[in-house]
Amino acid sequence: MGRARIDIRTIVPLALLAVLVFGVPLLSADRYLLKVLTFVGVNVIIVTGMALLFGYAGQVSLGHAAFYGIGAYTSAYVVTSLGWPWLAGVAAAIVLTSVGGLLLALPSLRLKGHYLAMATLGFGEIMRVVFVEARGLTGGPDGFSGIPFPSLVGISIDSAGGNYWLIWGVVTVVLAFSANLVRSRVGRAMRALHGSESGALACGIDLTGLKVRVFVISAALAGLAGALYAHVVGFISPSTFSLHVSVLLVAMAVLGGTRSLAGPVLAAILLTTIPFADAVIPGLSRSALETIQEWQEDVYGLTIIAVMIFVPGGLAGALRRISALGRRAG
Amino acid sequence: MSYEPRIVLSVEGVHAGYGHVSVVRGIDLRVAEGELVTLIGANGAGKSTLLKTIVGLVSPTAGTIHFLEQDITRMRPDRAVRAGLALVPEGRMLFGPMTVEENLELGAHARDRSDSAEDLKRVFDLFPVLQERRSQTAATLSGGEQQMLAVARALMARPRLLLLDEPSLGLAPKVIKEIFAALDRLKAEGLTILLVEQDARLALKHADRGYVMRTGSIALAGNAADLLADDDVRLIYLGAWHGEGESS
Ligand SMILES: Nc1ncnc2c1ncn2[C@@H]1O[C@H](COP(=O)(O)OP(=O)(O)O)[C@@H](O)[C@H]1O
Ligand SMILES: [Mg+2]
Numbered sequence: 001m002g003r004a005r006i007d008i009r010t011i012v013p014l015a016l017l018a019v020l021v022f023g024v025p026l027l028s029a030d031r032y033l034l035k036v037l038t039f040v041g042v043n044v045i046i047v048t049g050m051a052l053l054f055g056y057a058g059q060v061s062l063g064h065a066a067f068y069g070i071g072a073y074t075s076a077y078v079v080t081s082l083g084w085p086w087l088a089g090v091a092a093a094i095v096l097t098s099v100g101g102l103l104l105a106l107p108s109l110r111l112k113g114h115y116l117a118m119a120t121l122g123f124g125e126i127m128r129v130v131f132v133e134a135r136g137l138t139g140g141p142d143g144f145s146g147i148p149f150p151s152l153v154g155i156s157i158d159s160a161g162g163n164y165w166l167i168w169g170v171v172t173v174v175l176a177f178s179a180n181l182v183r184s185r186v187g188r189a190m191r192a193l194h195g196s197e198s199g200a201l202a203c204g205i206d207l208t209g210l211k212v213r214v215f216v217i218s219a220a221l222a223g224l225a226g227a228l229y230a231h232v233v234g235f236i237s238p239s240t241f242s243l244h245v246s247v248l249l250v251a252m253a254v255l256g257g258t259r260s261l262a263g264p265v266l267a268a269i270l271l272t273t274i275p276f277a278d279a280v281i282p283g284l285s286r287s288a289l290e291t292i293q294e295w296q297e298d299v300y301g302l303t304i305i306a307v308m309i310f311v312p313g314g315l316a317g318a319l320r321r322i323s324a325l326g327r328r329a330g
Numbered sequence: 331m332s333y334e335p336r337i338v339l340s341v342e343g344v345h346a347g348y349g350h351v352s353v354v355r356g357i358d359l360r361v362a363e364g365e366l367v368t369l370i371g372a373n374g375a376g377k378s379t380l381l382k383t384i385v386g387l388v389s390p391t392a393g394t395i396h397f398l399e400q401d402i403t404r405m406r407p408d409r410a411v412r413a414g415l416a417l418v419p420e421g422r423m424l425f426g427p428m429t430v431e432e433n434l435e436l437g438a439h440a441r442d443r444s445d446s447a448e449d450l451k452r453v454f455d456l457f458p459v460l461q462e463r464r465s466q467t468a469a470t471l472s473g474g475e476q477q478m479l480a481v482a483r484a485l486m487a488r489p490r491l492l493l494l495d496e497p498s499l500g501l502a503p504k505v506i507k508e509i510f511a512a513l514d515r516l517k518a519e520g521l522t523i524l525l526v527e528q529d530a531r532l533a534l535k536h537a538d539r540g541y542v543m544r545t546g547s548i549a550l551a552g553n554a555a556d557l558l559a560d561d562d563v564r565l566i567y568l569g570a571w572h573g574e575g576e577s578s
Binding site for chain 2: 185188189191192195196198199200201202203204205206207209259
């Protein structure tokens, strides 16, 4: 049927990438590097959801850090305070954020563009206040500490390498699920929605249902990421889930480009690594790193502006042009 | 003539508009099974708004719309497609960055089934050029090919009633001929069609009946042949609205 989209040109680079990604803990015992890359993986999971929401379904959310937070606090609470197994904590986080996503999506989808952004922004701010004020559950502004490491079948995953593998294993599953989704009937409808809403309506696509579903998926992915983050790091506080983080997530999705998973994933890797540049660039001086961290916001801002001006279509656009060049050359 | 054909679409006293602006003002219109009915009228008469109201893209302020005995007044557009109405919208509204084949499969979206291969064969048979272009993106097609794709996409939903909004707009005479030949063929196969056109002569030549719309209401209705022959002056006037009265 001429739709065998998985060809050797995709398989080989992906396999190489997988070997490289999963080989890192074997090549390097640098705990700092592994921690940074684990954190990168957490952000990749959230940004994959943002890519589906923004890049495919064309919806903006300025409240996704709240879902990230809900997932983190839910799993931290039920595992640490109630003694549930870690996997049950992850499941609880996913369920709660899915329901939260549904509750936010239903009223929001009557709104468009700026109004939807404002509604999600409001939700994010409300949740930030809840994280600070619901001391009994969240530990308030001091944060929630003593969260146990993830454990599977009673074995605690407490090494830096183990956590790295766990997170990137989940990243792989999430990316495989999402790549499959965007190629499915639903994914085709999502791309159609971004192309022409009136065309999508003429085809009998249920726009509201589709938007709600994507919203729920992206909220659940943020919740999953939260549950992973809380147990890998062992400590969470409201500042990790602030508006600042929501904006950063949107920036990654925008920088990554639309109708692409690879672009936003690359953007998440780049922007997450910038403040920890010394982990990947050996010999970067302490003062250089401090300068980067001090100017972090400006670096983000400038990077985004530069991409918008010089790389139309974001990183996804650049990737498409490179692969087109490769096809012409090969 | 005792045999009464089944009424597929029945529009009764429909009013519709945008916000406080009333555009469609009390329209009665019927389409029987197997008929090709055309709705003609000047730019801004409200033809597109009426089509959008029928398929649920615009909500009527008064009146009722029935489709095969089912009340579809204010039905959601995705439900209307499921019920058997398919619109070829004004301006085509294709998915430019997606391939011809993807556009067509999106047309079959509402059917929730994966037996679209058979439908693909049917529309490629109707418009062979689409088969040649199946892996090209819609944006790279010529205007005529895009219009064919828009018609084909609507057919992929297996409609009981096909609604078309100005399919000849901006196309060369040769291409228009091809598209209207396809409509004739669909009609011969038994499809019921409601056609909105700017070119009154062209539309009436292919239609069984016609309605002439003027500023939101029906000014004239009748057999296509009667409308064509009967009142030449009026028809020249109709044609002259678009400066194309002399086309044969
Ligand atoms: N989306 C819209 N919002 C407001 N007014 C509209 C809209 N679409 C059409 N109109 C107005 O409604 C009137 C009828 O338009 P339309 O139904 O497109 O007529 P036609 O298809 O016969 O040319 C026009 O005066 C037009 O300006
Ligand atoms: Mg019109």
